[in-house]
Amino acid sequence: MGIKDKIIGKKSPPIMDVLNKTLQLEYSLIIHYPRLASTIEDEKTRELVLRLGSDSIKHADVVASAILKLGGDPVWSFDPFPAGSDIVKIFQAQLEKEKLALQLHQQSMGLVRDNLLREKFGELAKTEEWHIQIVEDILSRLG
Ligand SMILES: [Fe+2]
Numbered sequence: 001m002g003i004k005d006k007i008i009g010k011k012s013p014p015i016m017d018v019l020n021k022t023l024q025l026e027y028s029l030i031i032h033y034p035r036l037a038s039t040i041e042d043e044k045t046r047e048l049v050l051r052l053g054s055d056s057i058k059h060a061d062v063v064a065s066a067i068l069k070l071g072g073d074p075v076w077s078f079d080p081f082p083a084g085s086d087i088v089k090i091f092q093a094q095l096e097k098e099k100l101a102l103q104l105h106q107q108s109m110g111l112v113r114d115n116l117l118r119e120k121f122g123e124l125a126k127t128e129e130w131h132i133q134i135v136e137d138i139l140s141r142l143g
Pocket of ligand 1 (some may be wrong): 127
């Protein structure tokens with residue numbers, strides 16, 4: 001950081017805010033899915049939930065790499081697991097997070113100039129569309 005930045009305070013560009021928000025969101029998705037999977041008896045559904053978790057790990061990895069590539073610092077934090085909520089409510093919250101993840105990846109696509117990164121965010125957005133379908137499917141099975 002240059003002396004001028006130190007004096008006036010370096011403001012992070014919009015893309016960094018979006019990427020760090022995305023990273024924290026993916027982390028919340030990652031930490032909740034294994035615990036949710038352990039509560040599900042149907043083997044196929046459980047496998048899907050674990051897949052959502054491992055995909056989110058890959059997504060966090062892509063997003064953290066993008067932050068570093070663009071010269072930023074990845075921020076590591078996540079929402080704690082909701083206490084006392086029933087499983088349907090938790091999956092409904094996960095569904096909202098998947099939808100938000102889709103929005104954020106699309107936002108990043110619009111903000112980033114690097115073609116390769118834009119392509120990667122396009123792939124992440126596509127995966128989120130699939131995740132949204134899976135969580136909706138799980139919710140209909142639970143309901
Ligand atoms: Fe996802």
